[in-house]
Amino acid sequence: MRILIVEDELHLAEALTHILRKNNYSVDAVHDGRAGLDYAQSGIYDLLLLDIMMPEMDGIRLLQTLRSQGVSTPVIFLTAKGEISDMVAGLDYGADDYIAKPFSSEELMARIRAALRRKGETVQDDTLRFGDIELSPTHLKLASRGKELKLNLKESELLELLILRKQGVTSKEQIIEKLWGFDSEAEHNNVEVYISFLRKKLTFLNSTVRINTIRGVGYVLEVSG
Missing domain, CATH: 1.10.10.10 (Winged helix-like DNA-binding domain superfamily/Winged helix DNA-binding domain)
Incomplete structure (x- = not known):
């Protein structure tokens, strides 16, 4: 499975990359919405982790653009306090889930597994x-x-x-x-x-x-x- 992280906080992006690779996922990370859109449009990713507030293009607009182009890759938003209205908008535009910062690595991995199961790429026991x-x-x-x-x-x-x-x-x-x-x-x-x-x-x-x-x-x- 290949996951794209779009997150402008470099330390968080690095930490997420480490966690995902430790769990045997392939990972690419970019740090602004415009680069995130370019990567996501390639169609090679199984899941996207999107921050909401980013330079160049915010996560909501990025998701809206992808969905309008027919890209159905599962999306999990990384949200901070005070972004509840943005999170609701993201779900309305086709996000699969959201996770509020700060979060544990266990919660992150559970939400990723759930999103991939909903996509139908693995059976219940991940085999x-x-x-x-x-x-x-x-x-x-x-x-x-x-x-x-x-x-x-x-x-x-x-x-x-x-x-x-x-x-x-x-x-x-x-x-x-x-x-x-x-x-x-x-x-x-x-x-x-x-x-x-x-x-x-x-x-x-x-x-x-x-x-x-x-x-x-x-x-x-x-x-x-």
């Missing part, structure tokens, strides 16, 4: 399933047929993306944008390396799930046999 495999993105664990192994973060993110694509073909460009960010210098061979790692781990688990290459197009998950 993704395809064929005979079960992936826990939170714990970076892949299981099949009574065996389990640990993945690194990029492997987990890649397999998660392929599962969520629901047997649709995923291009190398889409993988790079999702896993490394749309302004990344990652190349196709980076994708190929992680595809190779995942294939070896699926084989180790004796899984019937395969990552097939559609030449010139991308990759797709399929169940063999």
